[in-house]
Structure formats: structure tokens, C-alpha cells
Amino acid sequence: MTYQPPPQAQFRPVTARSMDDCVPTCCAMGADRATVGAKVVTHQTIRNADPTPAPGGMSYQDAVVATQRATGVVGQVRFFLPPADTLALLQAGHALTVSIDTHATAGTKYATGTFRGGHSVYANAAVGSTAIVKDPGRTTSGFEAWPWTLLVKAAMLRSGQRGMNVIVWPDTEGVSRTSVGGPYYDKPYRSSKVMGSLAKGQKVTVTSTFNGGGWPNLSGGTSMGWYRLPGDVYVPGSGLR
């Protein structure tokens, strides 16, 4: 199981740059996922951290810099990945921002309205033969199960069949994290029994991440990301870094 951040859209909030903000929106979801809800920002915050402000869309390398500035989360750009290698990243626990051409999704239920051209989507995980995708250009839709073959087709069309261009977000499954100091629980909600406390700086192994009960995040909202640790104890996303 993998934590799934709330879906975000480039027209939520509406800003002067919304039309061009598919990449920043995908990066905002990538940062949320990578921190299991601890770092929650919108496309506007990512855009405002652009290292080379200019009209139009944000490049992937600029987006990685902007996201790190805004959230501390470090994405990695990779170009011309073979589809099998891209799938390996998702299967291992990484989320991805994926560069696509929406001519490939036109006429399907995954189409970005009537838009035809270069776009980016956020892939949170792979489940069987599908990718769990949020299209930032579709404001009211949530995450959808795209056929993996469709995501590949759209990405390959964008690159002229030379591979998939992506931003790889940090792995959250089966990884080591550091405690910021705080309680761990017997169930993934704060009203459950406190089983003990982790010391600040204590290294822990994360078994998995998932969506549990709400907790207040630093952005003034509520996050639902939880870490599961060995022994079936749980820490909210804010508890580890």
C-alpha cells in the first residue's frame, strides 16, 4: 500500500500562471507524497520558487530546483527512460511526474478536455497493469487508473518514441527515515493508543505508507499520510523526515 496525496489541479487555486502550471502542480503532489503529507503546497508556491522565471511552462530541471526550494524535497529528472525502467521506478515505491502528449489520450475517458499538446501528469503508483494518475488539467477529477500502456503511449509520443521523460520523487516504501521526535500509535489515527515515543534523530525503517486519520499539517490544513513501522505501529507523516 502507498500513501496517495489529495489530488491537485492547476486551476486550484486559479492564478495568472494556471494555464502553464501543470508541471508545478505535479511537483506539489510529488512533494506531498514524498513527505507523506508533511509538506503540502500548491502549484503557486512551486511557481513562485522558479529559479528562472519566464513566460510559459516550467521545465523539469527548473521544476526540481523550485520544488526543493519550496519544500526541501529533491526530485530527480531522467530523460528517455525505457517504459520498463519507468515502471520499475513506480513499482519500487517512487511517484513520477510524466511528460506526455495529449493527442494520445484524445478520445479516451482520460483526455485533458479538448487540449491537444504537451502536458504533464502525476503518477502516484503502479497497481497491476495500471498507473494511478492525476491529470492536473482536469480540475474536478481525482486519481484515475490509467492503463499502463496508455501512459507509455502518451509519453513516447511526446518524445518522438525515444523514451519517457520524468521527474522521479523520493521512494517512500521500505525505506529508512529519521524521527523528528514524537509518539507512535497502535493504529493510524491520533485518538488511538500511544505505544511509545521516538527520539529526535532516531533512525527507523518504514514498512509502508498509506492514508489514515487526519492530523494538522504546517500549511494549516489536514493531512492523512501515515507511516507503518515494523511491529505494526504508526507515525503520522509529520513525525519522520
Place this chain on the structure above:
Amino acid sequence: MTDDPNQPTPAQKAAAKAVLEDPDYLPEPDDPRNEATRDEAIEGDD
């Protein structure tokens, strides 16, 4: 390490690590592929 059958296996972890470390996929200085990732403007759908 994990006891969840849906969690990544060590082999999957190793495969991903190999992909990330493969120099063939790394960006190059002034990589033209980076400019190709700038997306086009879309209209709102609300």
C-alpha cells in the same frame, strides 16, 4: 523487512536503484530534452 505482500520486493528496489544510477538517463548540461519538457498552456475546464 516488509510483511505486506503488496510492498516492493528487494528485487524491485534493486531494479529501481539501477535505473536511477544509469548514466544514460541523466540530464546533460544544457540538455535540449529539458526544454522539451515545457508544457503548453491549457484552458481551464470549470
